[in-house]
Structures are given as C-alpha cells and as structure tokens.
Amino acid sequence: MSGPALRHVDSHSSIHEAALEEARELTELFERSLRKGEQDKALELAYVTVEHWETRTLQHALREEEGLYVEALEIKPELADVIIALKRDHDLLREIVHEIKELLATGKATEEILSRFQALIVVDLLHNRDEMEMLERHVEGHYDEQQAL
Numbered sequence: 001m002s003g004p005a006l007r008h009v010d011s012h013s014s015i016h017e018a019a020l021e022e023a024r025e026l027t028e029l030f031e032r033s034l035r036k037g038e039q040d041k042a043l044e045l046a047y048v049t050v051e052h053w054e055t056r057t058l059q060h061a062l063r064e065e066e067g068l069y070v071e072a073l074e075i076k077p078e079l080a081d082v083i084i085a086l087k088r089d090h091d092l093l094r095e096i097v098h099e100i101k102e103l104l105a106t107g108k109a110t111e112e113i114l115s116r117f118q119a120l121i122v123v124d125l126l127h128n129r130d131e132m133e134m135l136e137r138h139v140e141g142h143y144d145e146q147q148a149l
Contacts, residue, residue, distance in 0.1 A: 030046055
C-alpha cells in the first residue's frame with residue numbers, strides 16, 4: 001500500500017517538483033563545468049547527478065510501481081494502459097541512467113552525457129504531467145471518499 005503523500009496530487013506533485021528541480025540544478029552545474037573544460041569537476045558532478053536520479057527519482061518510481069499503481073488498478077482496472085505507459089517512462093529513465101553509467105566508465109565527462117541528463121529531465125517532465133493527471137482524475141477522489149466513510 002502506498003503512503004498518503006503518493007495518493008494526493010499536491011503532495012505527490014511536490015515530491016516530483018523537488019526532485020526534478022535538483023536534477024535540473026545538477027545538470028546545469030555539470031554543463032557549466034563541461035563548457036569550462038573542468039573535466040574532473042564535471043566528472044564528479046556527473047556521478048553525483050546519477051546518484052541523485054537513482055536515489056530520488058528511480059527509488060520513488062519503484063515505490064509507485066509497487067504501491068500506487070497497484071492500488072490505482074484495483075480502483076479502476078481501465079487504467080491499465082495508463083499504468084503501462086507510466087511504467088514504460090520509468091523503464092526509459094532507468095535505461096538512460098544505465099547508458100550514462102556506461103558512458104562514465106570511460107572516465108570522461110562528455111556532451112553525450114549532458115544530452116542524456118537533459119533527456120532524463122524531458123522524460124520525467126512528461127511522465128510527471130501524465131501521472132498527476134491520472135491521480136487527479138481517477139485516484140485522489142477515491143481515497144477522499146473512502147476516508148469520509
């Protein structure tokens with residue numbers, strides 16, 4: 001069962017916004033270091049940014065998949081296609097992070113890594129929009145009704 005913060009649009013959206021803002025800031029710092037030719041600093045920032053995606057966004061995604069999405073399907077089985085799409089977004093995020101880690105194994109910070117970090121942000125933005133729409137339209141009201149009983 002997911003916690004109440006995952007079931008309500010405002011609190012869930014706040015979780016997403018905070019993680020995404022941190023990812024943006026880290027990506028901007030990485031880009032600045034890369035542009036200045038500060039290879040060691042850029043490389044360190046890349047590792048920190050990967051860790052951020054793994055510990056914040058991807059861990060959150062796992063909690064959603066194991067709790068919120070299961071509950072959403074119990075409430076409305078017709079959400080199956082939406083849930084499949086949201087899980088696919090999570091899979092894309094995981095795959096991009098994996099690619100970044102492979103690129104980092106060369107020991108160099110590159111434009112290719114920067115483009116992957118930027119792709120993570122875009123995928124996450126679109127995912128968050130779709131997930132919040134699902135919560136608002138199909139899930140949040142159901143829990144509010146149950147609590148009133």
